[in-house]
Amino acid sequence: MVDAARWGGISALFDELVELPPAEREQRLAAIADAVLAAEVRALLAADEQDGVLDAGVPDVVPGLLADAAPTDRRAGAYRLLHPIGEGGMGVVWLGERSDGAFEQRVAVKVLKRGMDTHAVLRRFLQERRILARLHHPYIVRLLDGGMSEDGRPFYVMDHVDGVPLTDHAAQRRLGVVARVELLAKVAQAVAYAHARLVVHRDLKPSNVLVEANGDPRVLDFGIAKLLEESGEQTRTGTGLRVLSPAYAAPEQILGEEIGTATDVYALGLLLCELLAGSLPRRRSSAPAQLAHEATHETSERASSLAARLSTHDIEALYGPGIDPKHLAQVLSGDLDVVIATALQRDPARRYPTAAAFADDLRRWLEKRPITARADSASYRFARFVRRHRVGVAASALVAVTVLAGLGIALWQAEVARSEARRADAERAHAERQLARAERVKDFMVALFREQDPVARAKAQARTPSQLIGDGVAQIDATLGTEPELQAELLRDLGEMQLNLDDGKAGLATLARAWELQRRQGGDDSLAATETQVAYADGLYAAGDIKAATPLVDAAIARLRELGAARGARMAQAEMIASKIHLIQGDGEGAERLAGDALEIIRALRGPRSMELVGPLSLLGKVRHERARFAEAHAALNEAIGIVEAGGGADNARAALLHMSVGDTLRVQRKYDEALPEYEAALRIERVQLPHDHVILGGTLIRLGDLQRRMGRLDAADTSLAEAIGILAKAPSGQYAQALQFHGNLARAQGRLDLAAQRYRASFEAFRAVSGDSVYTWLTALELVSVLGELERFDEADALAARAVAVMATLSKDDSYEAAYVNSVIGGLRHAERRYADAIAARRRAALLIEKAYGPEHAEVAQARAELAASLVATGDAAMRREAGEIVEQARAALEQSSDDTVGPMLGVVYLVRSRVHRGDGDLAGARADVAQAIDRLQAPEHATRLREARSLARSLGAG
Known part of the structure; x- marks a missing residue:
């Protein structure tokens, strides 16, 4: 039996060495002083070179599939095991709870089965843990911890998902077709995330996708997931019958062919079909030989056909009452049938290449846009146009029927067809231009990475990213002079990259050329020119030329509305620039309105957890901070931090900016000890990144x-x-x-x-x-x-x-914080000039406005009251001195009770004023005591003027 400490060393070395090239790995193994430890790790690595137990034939796996008991003490590290909640080929999943008192937490704990401690199984168990460790996505179960139980069995700890299987959730909630497609789009988004990290799940089925009470799915059980080669190519599995779910397996899994991202696309197609039509599009035998034959010659029935055959009882169980099978079949026919059929092609090369492409077509269907899985014929695009604009098309048809008859209608239809054909040609040309643009950007990015390879790059010294982009601009000018539209779009892309690389001068020059090209092609009011105008205005703002940026961004916002692009990404960018300008100009209300609208646009376009939300959330936090709405500012900034840490990690450069903003909000509230670690965290990240x-x-x-x-x-x-x-x-x-x-x-x-x-x-x-x-x-x-x-x-x-x-x-505004500051400064100047009546008026106004901004107990309010009391008592008037005494006592009480350890100098001012009040009342002992307190608290150099006043008063009182 391997003890927990030794297992930790073995697993850590395995994780470290499994990714290394063979030569480096062997060198590292040879350097391990503990020969027994090295042998254990070497055996695990050797098992990793072979097909694992979950790729072997069933006869080799069966001995490990026996029922298993919990570890002897029903504990796994810091977790107490409560009861089993699932079982797989390698291990049993237990509901667990944290038992070390650190914090309360319910988790799922997967413990390796007793007797499954061969090197092959241990290797697969480690690989499953390693796969989960790669994945940090809101719709994928999260790895939390791992280790070795007291009886020598490895375990790892995951989030406990309190949910129901995908299909059960849809039936229980009586979800409609749109809601079901939205739900599966989220699942596809999670799978696409895994694919981007070279992980193929290989066992997607309803029981491995649980849906939580809030409606979000969580993909579970990466137990038979496969890590693709780092090249991204497909991998070949073994030839025996695999431990998988035959009903949801792709044909290549059953036949032992190459596994790739299209394998998961197939399972997603099955899940979508079952979600929408209540059953899978084909039946499979349980006999291995027959199963292999069926997989070789597999065909799938259309989801709409399955729906049309549903009984009244079945459709009510699936969707609830009031749904007609014929109507459901009509909804599923067309694009959804095509999406499912494309995902379920027998040949993986004919499916969607990735889960991201599958998810994109689902979003297109939800937005009533053309999908990519069918030909872009004019009639098809026209059909989609009609579905998006039913009211307008119906009204036009009614007018045409009223005015025209017979041949007139035929001519009208012919013209519509020609118009749609022309539009289709234009869209096709646009698509081809976008493809060329994407290829150019891809080539540029490949060149950027190739520059870091001393063998592959052309020059001895690597070019900087800015130099590469400059070369790219020159190449575009040299090769795309006859294609000005593509030239302009690429120049805009590269110009924005230059701005992001802090090369503002070059970026502005590139964007200015792109803008000029687009104005020549489509005119000043074209959408392309307006979008580039936004990018150029953003560059001007970043360069500090706010005077030039302001009219450009205002005009762009108005034109985007006129062009029907008021809810697009460029509008959000323009509103964010305008929000910053409004904030500088003192229009906090306008700044918040613009920032909030930009946030809602991006949220609608990209979803609730997109990294693109971080910018508008950060801006909204800044605006609310400037408006002294600190709790709301914190809410926006904390949402942004959660998104960054979930998607990019705690050391992402964006996290530094957010730490800085949180520090700003704490600093202005005088929470200095809390603000300091925020700034230090930001600085640490920035110096590295x-x-x-x-x-x-x-x-x-x-x-x-x-x-x-x-x-x-x-x-x-x-x-x-x-x-x-x-x-x-x-x-x-x-x-x-x-x-x-x-x-x-x-x-x-x-x-x-x-x-x-x-x-x-x-x-x-x-x-x-x-x-x-x-x-x-x-x-x-x-x-x-x-x-x-x-x-x-x-x-x-x-x-x-x-x-x-x-x-x-x-x-x-008259009641703003800025107005309070103006009155405070003018009051101080008039007091210094001994114009006490003017000083009192200004300071009284300042105190009222600061109290309105911060509340009556805030330290800033106490300070403002003390300043007002100083001017009142300076008049020498008895009534004003009495008012000063009342005011200064309120200030003293508030500051004495404050937990802010920086209020000492404020208290010094309060005691100085109260000393003058006591002296005016004839209480010399009280005046001496207070002036001593004032002197003690006003020692810092910045309070030198006040300190001189206090010492002068002390001398006049005969105080020591």
């Missing part, structure tokens, strides 16, 4: 530097911000301007007010160059006003303040 000078890395460093400044880590903040400015200075952008602003905040925190003023002014000019008179431009101007007030440069401060107030009045 991105170039050292990538703009995204610069953006994260900005935020980290600001956070470090807020946490009092001023040297670390200086390092982060200096690196960010070095990265971002290569091109004007809003992020570069923000880096300068944060550097000004740092200088202020260090007590270097003149340097802070210089940096704020540079930031103001940088924002203005990029975004004109935007909210960000003038919020930075107000930062400069504030520090000029502290420096008592009042004339300069007043002039800039007047301009800022005037511009901000046009950019923000």
Whole structure:
């Protein structure tokens, strides 16, 4: 018996070595010091070179199919085994629960059967675990854990799927035809995902596809799945009768022919037929010899024919009452019959090549578009047109019947046929152009990977991706001058790649040429030109030229609506650009509306878990963050993180951007300790995944530097911000301007007010160059006003303040957070100028607006109240001093109860103001105690002005 620890070493080495070339594998084996361990691993690898037990004949497998008991202690690692829920050739599946107290979790645990510990079976068990480990898809059961039980049997742990078999679910829920096709499209999507990772399931059947209560399928049991060769070619299995489900097996499985992705397509066709018509399209014998004969000469009956023969009882059991067999047969006839028949071709080469192609035709049927599995005849496309536009076609026919008769109708029909034929020719030409485009892009991508092979590439040194794309642009110009439409489409593709590679200048130039070509071909208002206009506007925005991007994207949105493309992917892209621009311009409501609509377009086009949702979700989170709706911002960002981690892993570069956004939301809520690990996680991913000078890395460093400044880590903040400015200075952008602003905040925190003023002014000019008179431009101007007030440069401060107030009045609403900030800064300046009545009015307004944004208990509200109290008490009026005492006590109580450990300086201001209140009331002891508290809390350099006030007050009170 192999103990658990030793098994862990064996299985880990097997996983490591099984993928290596033979020579490297042998070298690695020879280096293993433990000869017995090496022999065990070598035996498993030798078994892996042969056909496994599940590819052997039935007589070789039967001894391992006996009933099996649980491990002696009914435990598998950290899991307690409750009762069996399934059994396969190699093992028994148990319902288990986590028993180590780490957390509560119900799981499915597959334990190798007693007596099945041959090297061949162990190899297959390891392979099944290895296959599952490759697959992370919402519709595929997930591998969670693995190990060795105390009695020496390997096990692995999967999600427990609380669902019912596919066909049972459809019958129990009385699903209609459309819902059933949608359900199987999800299954095909999961199988396509497995195919993309070189895994063929080989045993798809209703019991291996369970449907959960929410309606989502989960594909189970990869026990006889096959890993394709890394070349993607098909693999040959053994020649005996396989351990499989004969009713759902493809002919090549029964006959021992090559297995490939088309094998699973066959099973998907059977599942679709059974889902829709209630039975399989052919019967198979249980006798091996007869089964092989039937598979050789197999034909399948149409699903519509099966449906037409259903009895009333059968169809009610399948769909519920009120469904007529004849009507169901009509629904299934045509495209669905063709889809199923194509999937069930005897020759794998005549089926859909992949599950993805099968799923695509199902989506086409659901969207009433032409499927790919039949010829693109004009009559067929016309039939699909009529089905999509029944109302319009019926109305046109009625008018024609009223106006015309006899020959007139015949002429009308002939013209329609000619029109449809012309349209079919145009669509065929478009399809051929798209095929050529796809081939060119494929060739380019192959060249990109070939560049990394020092033997295959043409030059000694590999070209960078940007150089490759530049060469591709030149090649397109040289070879496609006579095909301007294809030339324009390819230039658009390559231009967008250049933008994604942070080669903005070249990308904009390429997109500008593509746009010009498409305008020459189809005019300024053509769909192709408009779509490229969107891409070009996106490049302009990314380059920081918001002035140029704004009219282009606004015009594109209007034109896409006119062209009937308001729910397409380019509209979503355009609305996202417009949303960002609206946000910069201070229109948070408009920004959220546009971001939300873009999200819904992508969700409708791509589904609820598509990676393409990450962009609009991230943008929506940012917009809600800017509107101080933090809980809703978190909801959007967390949904995006879930999608990224499910589809691309936790170290995906997109995950870094989302960690950064979450950090932003926490930072503005003053949850600094929670924000810091988010920024550090983003930075760790970016330093691995991105170039050292990538703009995204610069953006994260900005935020980290600001956070470090807020946490009092001023040297670390200086390092982060200096690196960010070095990265971002290569091109004007809003992020570069923000880096300068944060550097000004740092200088202020260090007590270097003149340097802070210089940096704020540079930031103001940088924002203005990029975004004109935007909210960000003038919020930075107000930062400069504030520090000029502290420096008592009042004339300069007043002039800039007047301009800022005037511009901000046009950019923000009267009750917005921006309006609160304007009032807060102006109140501070008027207080410094001893214009206390004006200061009180501005600070009172600021406190009300901040309370509206954050709620009465927030630290920012307490700070605003303390500032108002300072101006009230400064008037020397007794009534105002009493009001100041009440207000400052409210602020003190809120801050003393706060769990935010950064509120110390705010409390320092509160105690300074309360000290003045006590002195005015004649309570000198109380005033001395409070001013001591204030001095203690205002020691940081950024509070130097307040600290000087406190020390001056202490001297006047005779305090030590």
